[in-house]
Structure formats: C-alpha cells, structure tokens
Amino acid sequence: MTRVERIRAALEVAFAPQLLEVEDDSHRHAGHAGARDGRGHFNVLIVSEAFAGMPPLARHRAVYAALGTMMETDIHALSIRAEAPAA
Template structure:
C-alpha cells in the first residue's frame, strides 16, 4: 500500500469524511533538507462532520493524531485543510 493510500485509509477510518483528497507533493521538494530522510510532503483536504464545532487548531491536531506514527516515519510536511461540511 502506498503512503497516499495509507494516509487515505487512516483518515477515512478516523473521520468518515464526505470529501477526502490526498496529494503527494514530494516531487516538488526533491533535494529539500527535510526530504533527505525519505519522508514525503503531502496535501490533505478533508470535510467531515467530525470537525463540527472544532476550532481549526483542534481539527489539525485531530488529523495528526489519526495519522499517528506516520508523522515520524512517512510524513515530513503536511498541508491540511480540514473543515466541517457547509451548513444548509
């Protein structure tokens, strides 16, 4: 299973999102000091009812917690856009 698939599976399990996009952006950071250890750069867009009533920092912390050890082994940088579904 690729890193993107593992990230997707962890977030899907934790949040049952209505929308989930995971993009591996590592190729744009080749040679970057943080990329030397083999960990990647990723962008995540996630929309879930689980984020309702949570401030942005809490949403980010929840995403980091859901990814657990991957933050130390697979992910060097993570851009997160985590939101509840729009009202209405």
C-alpha cells in the same frame, strides 16, 4: 500500500469524510533537507462532520493524531485543510 493510500485509509477510518483528497507533493521538494530522510510532503483536504464545532487548531491536531506514527516515519510536511460540511 502507498503512503497516499495509507494516509487516506487512516483518515477515512478516523473521520468518515464526505470529501477526502490526498496529494503527494514530494516531487516538488527533491533535494530539500526534509526529503533526504525519505519522508514525504503531502496536501490534505478533508471535509467531515467530525470537525463540526472544532476550532482549526483542534482539527489539525485530530488529523495528526489519526495519522499517528506516520507523522514520524513517512510524513515530513503536511498541509491540512480540514472543514466541517457547510450547513
């Protein structure tokens, strides 16, 4: 399973999102200090009812928690856009 697939699977289980996009942006950071250890750079757009009523910081923390140890072993940088569905 690729990193993108593992990220996607973890977020689907945790949030049952209506929309989930995961982009591996690692190729744009080749030679960057954070890329030397093999961890990647990713962009996530996730829309889920689970985020309703949560402030942005809490949404980001929830995503980090759902990804667990991947934040230490696979992910160097993560850009997160976490939203609740429009009412």
